[in-house]
Amino acid sequence: MRSDKLGELVNIQGGGTPDRSKSEYWGGQIPWASVKDFKTTALSTTQETITVDGLNSSATNLISAGAIIVPTRMALGKAAVNTVDLAINQDLKALQIKDSAVLDQGYLLRFLLSKASYIEEQGKGATVKGITLDVLRNLAVPLPALEEQKRIAVVLDKADRLRRKRQQAIHLADHFLRAVFLDMFGDPVTNPKGWPVKKLAEVGSLDRGVSKHRPRNDPSLLGGTHPLIQTGEVANCDGYIRSHTATYSDKGLAQSKLWPAGTLCITIAANIAKTGILIFDACFPDSVVGFSANNVATVEYVRFWLSFLQKTLEENAPESAQKNINLAILRNLSVPLPPLSELQKFEQIVNTIEELRHASRNSLNSSDALTASLQNEFFG
Secondary structure: OOEEEHHHHEEEEOOOOOOOOOHHHEEEEEEEEOHHHOOOOEEOOOOEEEOHHHHHOOOOOEEOOOOEEEEOEOOOOOOEEEOOOEEEOOOEEEEEEOOOOOOOHHHHHHHHHHOHHHHHHOOEOOOOOEOOHHHHHOOEEEOOOHHHHHHHHHHHHHHHHHHHHHHHHHHHHHHHHHHHHHHHHOOOOOOOOOOOEEEHHHHOEEEEOOOOOOOOOOHHHEEEEEEEOOHHHHHOOOOEEOOOOEEEOHHHHHOOOOEOOOOEEEEEEOEEEEEEEEOOOEEOOOOEEEEEOOOHHHHHHHHHHHHHHHHHHHHOOOEOOOEEOOHHHHHOOEEEOOOHHHHHHHHHHHHHHHHHHHHHHHHHHHHHHHHHHHHHHHHO
């Protein structure tokens, strides 16, 4: 099958940023895209806008609707079609197909998304990864007949819609449980139902994780069979910590502490008051606090209760090198505490929804596998 380099098939335009000190350049009618706007494969709205003066005074370009926008710095591997005319910043590039009789837009979008892992691997940089234009220009794009390109794009679009519907189902489950919490217990800050109030330390035990040895990344501590949880794994979980990327050796375990499954992990540094319940025994460092209670229903309740306080705790956290809160702050938080019978009812609802979410996650994994298989079949 014929293939051409991407640089031969598209024109590439870059962007720029108007002077931030000039208020007259910002808040106009022209959408201005950055990597923050890559939520889906369609760019229709942007977080920021610029004025005509902002456009004319900077290196940015106004990109007509219908181009494919790709990041070359941060968010590598993403791609989206702009459905409206917009300007772009210097971290983005706009790809405009030279000949629509040779290359279909939807097909090119799906091809670029299929190369996400490769593009990410090409990123260079100590803190923020970026790629050169040559990485894009040298991508070999297979070129079946135009009608076949369109068929491939339709198939992959359908697979992507199915995947997004399953993601949405998982997301809606979270919203439903928050609504149930408010209905059963009321606002956890104002406590309109007048539940008795206790300090969090009276509801269960709280202790920081342990990592005594220095340096913490001593290779002799790592690589064993004992799971080691980091703050990022707590912050990015869906309420339950299901996996881990690091382990302690027996030596690592000896200078730490193994927390049992069912412990609620609470982050106190960098990511503030993010939570997740362990589903396996694990260690964690002192940037994470473990909360335990006699009844699992209390742990579930505290997890949701903290989710309503998380933003406030984060905004008010002291900051030196990075934001953090201490154990005393957590222990002294005032918790409205409904009767155990009510907490158990809520726990039953959580368990029911979690079973549905489990099925949705399995379906999502199947969708991901299907998409990967199709991409491999079409693009190799």
